[in-house]
Amino acid sequence: MGKDNILHEDELLRIKTLIDSANDIAIISHRNPDGDTIGCNLALRYYLKSIGKNVVSICADKMKDYYLNFEEANLFVSDADFLQFDLIISVDISSSHMLGFDDLEVGLSIDHHISNTKYAKYNFVAEDACSTSFLIYQIFKYFSWPITKKTATALLLGLYFDTGSFMHSNTDFETLHVAGELTKLGADKMKIVRILFRTMTLPQIKLWGRILEKVKMTENGVVVSVVTIEDVKQCGAKISEVDRVIDFLNMTEGGKLCVLLTEDDNGIIKGSLRTKNDEIDLTAISKLLGGGGHRKAGGFGFPGRIVESATIKILPK
Structure with missing residues (x-):
């Protein structure tokens, strides 16, 4: 994944032009937000506010509670009057469906998903990047935008999440190099590790136990488990606390792929x-x-x- 495959000068200059010409900017993270989309949103938010822009961070879905430990994450809103913005930026969002808002005119999409549908007016998509936070870092470096400690932490959060703590196959030399540079700039690595990987509530531990107890593997190596609303209630947990348990399912010896099905309150x-x-x-x-x-x-x-019985059944709503 060389830099020549990531950075295209004409696209970068267009990004700067769009930002320079806008005063009121919305930054949207995808539905069911993860560490990459949140980290990207925060990093851009910090910088744009520092140069005098009016910035609103938006996500249609509520983020997991542990992300609220990152500075200004509590300032995300779930909706807004989008007509007030000069520019709407989406980060780490592959399709308009994942925006969570209908008929939204996105001016700029910054993303790394191979499945990106090019729904925005301008699309900066680099599918070879390990994460969208990697792209945001490249933008900061290209324009020599200052990377503060909180910005470095936000970008490292994205790298950590989308590389599975640097264990996924999308981790290469450049990924580790950028992680090292962000750490050198003051990124709080241990805060990320503590919040994402070393902190669980007691109800969450009980819920994970129930999910792992239900695991089945098919003859062709598909590992499956389910979470019902009743499971969540009986454990006193939150539906968001199923996050990351699928990584344990993916460790199953002999498994080719794993699937976790989760009911939510909205059917x-x-x-x-x-x-x-x-x-x-x-x-x-x-x-x-x-x-x-x-x-x-x-x-x-x-x-x-x-519906759980001897076998798992999925019924139409």
């Missing part, structure tokens, strides 16, 4: 996909199911409910 079943098999492309599978993602990780959703 939607959300599916998460993971694989460590280089011959399986989850991008195509996720897209087939109406979702999106990467070769090794994907997601989708559809109306319905889960």
Whole structure:
């Protein structure tokens, strides 16, 4: 993944022109936000505010509580009057569906998903990048924008999340080099590790135990588990606390790919996909199911409910 494949001068100059000509800017993170989309949003927010822009960070869905430990993450809003903005920027969002808002005119999309549908007026998409935060870092470096400690922490958060703590196959020399540069600039690595990987509530631990207890593997190596609303209630947990348990399912010996199906309060079943098999492309599978993602990780959703018996059944809503 060389820099020549990531940076294109005409696109970078267009990004700067769009930002320079706007005063009121919205930055949108994708639905069911993760560390990459949140980290990118915060990094851009910090810089744009520092140069006098009016900035609003927006996400249609509530973020997991532990992300609120990052500075200004509590200032995200779930909706806004989009007509007030001169520029709407989406970060780490592959399709208009993942915006969470209908008929939105996005001026600039910055993303790394191979499944990006080019829905914005201007699309800065580099599918070879390990994360969108990697792209945001490249933009900062190209224009010599200052990277403060909190900006470095936000960008490192994105790198950590989308590389699975640098364990996924999308981690290469440049990924580690950027992580090192961000650490040198003051990124709080231990804060990220503590919040993302070393802190769980007791109800969350109970919920994970229930999910792991239900795991089944098919004859062709598909590892499956489910989470119902009743599971969440009985454990006293939050639906958001299923986050990251799928990485444990992906460790199953003999498993080719894993699927976690989760009910939510709105009658939607959300599916998460993971694989460590280089011959399986989850991008195509996720897209087939109406979702999106990467070769090794994907997601989708559809109306319905889960009924558990000797076998797992999914019924229409």
